[in-house]
Amino acid sequence: MWNEFKKFALRGNVLDLAIGVIIGAAFGKIVSSLVDDIIMPLVGVLIGGGIDFSSLAIPVGKAEVKYGAFIQTIVDFLIIAFSIFIFVRIINRRFKKKEEEVQPSPKVDKKEELLTEIRDLLKEK
Template structure:
């Protein structure tokens, strides 16, 4: 029973709960960015490059033609799906840039906080009074 109590104390510590919340929010944010890239950005990029769908770009590795859709080509054999990789790479770059901006903003906010002088301990004040009294 002692191990369960110890686990409960560990699980409800602030850092563990903060980490759990961060992972959940991060996963949800990742889905949002994934949707933005796949549903908004990549169609616009495809339109600029002549209506191309990057998610279906691949190189077949087994002498088949590239006329099949990516899912069908994967069933037929090995493929190098570089279009899907480009989409995921764009997801990563967007996430990394947003996280960088968030960290940068937090660091600016931390620097903007005025430095508060640490309170002098009562013992230190008493020692100073004794020192000053001995000097006289």
């Protein structure tokens, strides 16, 4: 059982996932700081003269519905999602170019070439 666990835990996909989670958490903190400390104060100034969204709440009996924190969390999510989208898009374009450079054009067999010519001639008629 120990050997199976070692194989599972040290498999490449699991390690990649663990690294991704750690980096994602750190990236999330950076984006949260960007949203909390830079973007939301600017949005508050533009919308209502310096409103702090995180403090917005509606009292309901003895409880408070903190809709401002919810708005801030949504903005945080949208910025994180957009940042990841841009990052993945850049990475995909980079790897796509490398794959196109590496892959040689497929060699066509003489028989296939003749069959293609026959097909094209039949289509013309």
